[in-house]
Amino acid sequence: MLLKTNKLMKAFGGLKAINKVDFELPANEIRGIIGPNGSGKSTFFNLVSGVYEPDPGSYIEFDGNDITNEPPHKVGELGLARTFQLLRLYQDMSVINNVMSGYHTLVPYSFIDAVTGRKKIWDQEKTIKEEMMELLSFVGLADYAELNASELSGGQRRLLVLARAIAGKPKLLMLDEPAAGLSPVNVDNLMKILMRLKEKYGLTLIIIEHILKVVMDTCSKVTVLDHGEKIAEGTPTQIKDNNAVIEAYLGKKMDDEEMRKALAV
């Protein structure tokens, strides 16, 4: 198991955002996480990546390491990369610098080397830059490398965030709504790039997505969250027909008696 959570819990005051979620993810899988708004999907990401501290009793294991209470940068170092729903791009940095800062954990020289500014560093910086330019041309942003990230279009920003997350050569990539706000053509394009990246770097993916087409087409297994609880897990076709899932999204079908009661109150 690449990622494993056991009785994962997080409460904000009285609200149980995540309630005893057991989650297991083997390597090389593409897992989708779906659920209505406020069902705890992003909270789940934030807990796993260390942005939030889980409540006592929870346990998170990544690649054989206990990361339950690790700070986010430690989790990142271990090879767990993520993107954010609100992108969180480095707006005021050039595109290439955005991607290169994603490479931070793999930089081969030490701080002392950097301060003294030895020649070796510029050689290494050059190779890093070339490597990152390759990645940028892979996602189709090479022409924009020196522009500020804030000057990119919405679709390009999504690609840049993806490139930045992959720059650190992660084992597991968690994508929080990668296709939100994209037109159908761009969604297809993004998914194509995503699949090529997965093959090239041997990634394991977790995708939160509201566009069900994306989830149904790409994910081999889907986990459904509702009110912080895991209500279903299975292949996309199984999930499609699962009553609990339909209920969570569309509500319960009432019979006449129930309807009458509801209206009377």
Add this chain to the structure above:
Amino acid sequence: MDKFKEIIRQYPFLGFIIAFIILMLVPSIFFTDLYQSHLASLICINIIVAAGLNIVKGFCGQVTVGHVGIYAVGSYTAGCMFLYLGSGLWLTLPAAILIAGLFGMAFAIPSFRLEGPYLALATLGGGEAIRLFIENGDFFMSTYGISNIPQPIIFGVPFDTPDKYYYIAMPIMLIAIYFSFSVLRSSVGRAFMAVREDPISAAASGINVKKHKMLAFVLSAMFAGGAGAVYAHLPPGYIHPNNYTVIEMVTFLAMVVFGGLGHIWGGIIGAIIITIVYDLTRPLYEYQLFIFGLTIVFTILFMPKGIGGFIDKYFIDRRFKTKTGAASK
């Protein structure tokens, strides 16, 4: 030209040696009186402070208004070491850098939890506290100031006049610029920028946010401390608590903002211009603060990335246009 650029990029040291030779020749060609040499030394000192301030404010994005306090720590370390131990610049400079670094560490702690204006207030309090502590401490000669701090003597030649002291301040400035360039152009500089732009995202990329904030504060404090020591030894070698008030801090900030926040040359350009303007406007003493305040406001309104960013933008836009414009048409 491109080849020359490439060589400089690979051996940044060469560029600094060239700059050193040029700056060595500047006084004999341009300067007509001692005062200009004094001003040149002052510019060198201000460049060191501004280059340091650019690390923490421009690159790491941590608002600090207490830097002048650390500058004072550097100066008074030098002053007190002369007063009680009789040390010269070569001993006081490293000591000042070290002690200022420790103070920088203390200044970094509030930045872990505070942001923006709140951090500015906290650091302002810290800086003022240091000044008041000095002003009221007999150990620091309180409001008398420390005088007669000696200038260094190299091979029997005393560097005790402004025109000679320039040759002490200038190389130290070049070394400081060299270090700031090395740091800011490496992965550490990129990490600083990432912390400035989005700490949560930076952490997700494996950047230790607290460590880099601490690093930025300590580095820039070391710059300020070194500059303080060089300032203390500046002929006539006199320091007084009134040289380290908020007014000076505003001037330093004006340098960094005007030159370009987060631009590698920012602090340097700004320090040169603002120091000269500061000197030219001396007759208008009452309006000086007003002028610098307005400079900051207008720079932020119309040129948010300062002169450096303005120039940068021009070149990048032009390169981008030639690259993509040629392809699409």
